[in-house]
Amino acid sequence: MSEECNKSDCSGCGEQGCSARKDPFAKDAPNAGSNVAHMIAVVSGKGGVGKSMVTALLANAYNKARKKCAILDADITGPSIARMYGIHEQAGSDGVNVLPALSAGGVKIMSINMLLEHEDDPVIWRGPVISSTVRQFWTEVAWGDVDVMLLDMPPGTGDVALTVFQSLPIEGIVVVTSPQELVSMVVGKAVHMAQAMNVPILGIIENMSYFECPDCGKRHEIFGKSRLDEAAASYGIELTEKIPMIPANASLCDAGCGDELDGDLLGGLSEKLFNKLNKN
Secondary structure (H helix, E strand, O other), X not given: OOOOOOOOOOOOOOOOOOOOOOXXXXXXXXXXXXXXXXXXXXXOOOOOXXXXXXXXXXXXXXXXXXXXXXXXXXXXXXXXXXXXXXXXXXXXXXXXXXXXXXXXXXXXXXXXXXXXXXXXXXOOOOHHHHHHHHHHHHHOEOOEEEEEEEEEOOOOOOXXXXXXXXXXXXOEEEEEEOOOXXXXXXXXXXXXXXXXXXXXXXXXXXXXXXXXXXXXXXXXOOOOOOOHHHHHHHOOOOEEEEOOOOHHHHHHHHOOOHHHOOHHHHHHHHHHHHHHHHHO
């Protein structure tokens, strides 16, 4: 490596065998204490669609199907997974590696809240530091044996999404939307990002699709008529699911009882996603 090398631009360097060179398409190696079979990113084009709750529902579905599941909370500035599952203690350590927490129901979890002195401390970091932290959750946390790891991504298509898709072995994306006219645009952004990063869209979940009256059983489309089927068809996405607005779910999350969220809501879809990954 040249003494004047800044490790960021190799264009003027003649040392072809330089140790600082890295394949731009190479993925970060997992921690030596991790054996993760599949990794799925749960994304949304905008905030407020219940992406973290959907991530928890998917995790509970896999857990109920006796698959070892983990959640890597990649939403560094807006973490919620640990609190949703009632985890307030800091992350453990074996003296070398960081260890994820285990929820009451058996879901392995890692979130920035578990590394802060106080869980309500704000994370006021610039993009590169945030992205580096997500990578460390993969390389420095000993996850053990995991059948499915879910990444709860921050909304949008910013630095973290770019870093995750470039550096981590993501096999596919699940997009979370809500039933509004913007759904087509939001899904379109996610699809185009996935195409640019060569990561397939596995499916779309429409959260808060409707409210079912507990008295008469009638369905009310509070946020408007669903356009999920049209949007999915236009982009050739086969796997979709619509889940209702359930007020009790918000209460469970607020109380730290994420393990009690009904994974059956996404049981069928989670199985199809798993089977699809195994065929690839």
